Amino acid sequence: MAGLPGPIELRKVALGTCARDFGTHCVHEHACVRCPVPWPDPERMPPLEEIRANLVDRRQEARAKTRVRRARRRTDITGNGSSRTGRCGVSA
Known part of the structure; x- marks a missing residue:
């Protein structure tokens, strides 16, 4: 060739x-x-594992913050601290 x-x-x-x-x-x-x-490259696996661990940590942190915001929003809506809501955000 x-x-x-x-x-x-x-x-x-x-x-x-x-x-x-x-x-x-x-x-x-x-x-x-x-x-x-x-x-x-096998020699570059430690940085990749560090990047992955960082991403997992950041995702978990974001999910936790989202849960806190949602709980606060529910408390603000109900006014009594109850986080149980029915359909359409109406307290159960």
Whole structure:
């Protein structure tokens, strides 16, 4: 196959190697964590695990804050501290 250039090199990215075809556009440019085709380098797994743990913590914190806001909103609506509401927000 005389028309092929030298050996095909792998595209190196921050977390390992990108499996995207050469000459194709990447919608995740510089955001490889969101991409479905990276080949993580085993040496880069600790940072990936740290990123994942951070995301899990942030999601749990956001859910907890949402629960507190909803509970406060219910208390404000009922006026008596009751968090039990029926349909359409009417106290049960």
